[in-house]
Amino acid sequence: MPGSGDSTVLRMLGSVPLFSSLSERQRKTLAETGKERSYAAGASIVKRGDKGVGFYLVLDGKADVRKDNKSVAALGPGQFFGEMALFDEQPRTADVVAEIPTRCLVLSSWEFWGALSKEPEVLRSLMQEMVRRLRAPVPTLSE
Numbered sequence: 001m002p003g004s005g006d007s008t009v010l011r012m013l014g015s016v017p018l019f020s021s022l023s024e025r026q027r028k029t030l031a032e033t034g035k036e037r038s039y040a041a042g043a044s045i046v047k048r049g050d051k052g053v054g055f056y057l058v059l060d061g062k063a064d065v066r067k068d069n070k071s072v073a074a075l076g077p078g079q080f081f082g083e084m085a086l087f088d089e090q091p092r093t094a095d096v097v098a099e100i101p102t103r104c105l106v107l108s109s110w111e112f113w114g115a116l117s118k119e120p121e122v123l124r125s126l127m128q129e130m131v132r133r134l135r136a137p138v139p140t141l142s143e
């Protein structure tokens, strides 16, 4: 898709807290490396149990994170998902479904590690959010 390195994605990356420590040049590289993917409302983006091969940054729309068919989070523009399976190379921990038409910037695991492994500030933010997610209570069946 021609839009991947475009100024809209680049501008968007500039406003994402996760990437605030990156230089303009590093953000440009990310925008050019990542692939834009669009999902219709109701489409599955990530399936629990699948092998994780990508990291997703929501560009617009809304992605619903579900465990046992219960919503545990709704992620909007500037938020991310798919980091867990990349960190531990284990299956996806949740289903992620587009709640409305949703566009994401997707980085493959090697692009993700290539771009971020030397960026301690980004890794710290990622890990902070990941720990927050891991601490989040799992919804019970009666909810």
Ligand code: CMP
Residues within 6 Å of the ligand: 046, 052, 065, 072, 073, 080, 081, 082, 083, 084, 085, 086, 091, 092, 093, 094, 095, 096, 133, 134, 136
């Ligand atoms: P991963 O396990 O790779 O794929 C599913 C993703 O859902 C997971 O990475 C996280 O990015 C996201 N996720 C899992 N649990 C939560 C949660 N409690 N809050 C927000 N996002 C979550």
